[in-house]
Amino acid sequence: KGKRAFIAGVADDNGYGWAIAKSLAAAGAEILVGTWVPALKIFETSLRRGKFDESRVLPDGSLMEITKVYPLDAVFDNPEDVPEDIKTNKRYAGSSNWTVQEAAESVKHDFGSIDILVHSLANGPEVTKPLLETSRKGYLAAISASSYSYVSLLKHFLPIMNPGGSSISLTYIASERIIPGYGGGMSSAKAALESDTRVLAFEAGRKHKVRVNTISAGPLRSRAAKAIGFIDMMIDYSIANAPLQKELSAEEVGNTAAFLASPLASAITGALVYVDNGLNAMGVGV
């Protein structure tokens, strides 16, 4: 029987979430995605108008089908958490049931269960500011959108995940090495995400036989990465210095996610897997 995946954090065809969806679809999984509410309309319209058709092509020539797109804002756990200004914001008012709890309820109502949960989202409003210039509000917002969002997603989806299921998030080496430019508390948020991967692996493993891993990905020119402002430099740096001197493709991260979600990885949990052409292993630039 085919597996069903819910991938949170897909709003165009440039990011890791899209590539992971494709690799999972190529491996036979049914694809559900969670799309950030403010980006939902344009994503659905583009999908419907065929704007992504070229990037929907799978290795066998067929097109990836997204069975359903769910609106999602992963900084809100339930309707009581949503402040008035968001409720009445016209980018949100057109959609409903987009808090984490409601999204999980909707998926349960529509499909009953899932096998694979992917968290491919992050947001840090002050990401361009050095940590020393980051406000408390900006720091906490980065942690809320980029770290707690994962705790919340797993907490709410775990009850509908089949035993043997797998959960994956995306992290970045700025959590453990100094990457000037990855500011606003985003380096802190990734460190939290990585630590939580271990604790959640224990809790989800014992309670639901679900595996929890994170992929530390190399640089990709996604929408989110372009907003940080140093992505071209990071890509050039990696090509110049990594053991494998090639540009990283999103598909290479997608394929690793598909492996981690498969029975081939049945004993891997609580792990951080680098998919970065080996850059993490270097001690100096050469």
Ligand code: NAD
């Ligand atoms: P992306 O822009 O494709 O994905 C980020 C997504 O997060 C977007 O679709 C955005 O709409 C969504 N999002 C933001 N706030 C949200 C919220 N509150 N609720 C729901 N969705 C929200 O960019 P990406 O670079 O592919 O990012 C995916 C993951 O990969 C992130 O965790 C990112 O930190 C990680 N990552 C990226 C790189 C890179 O170089 N691009 C490197 C390592 C790790």
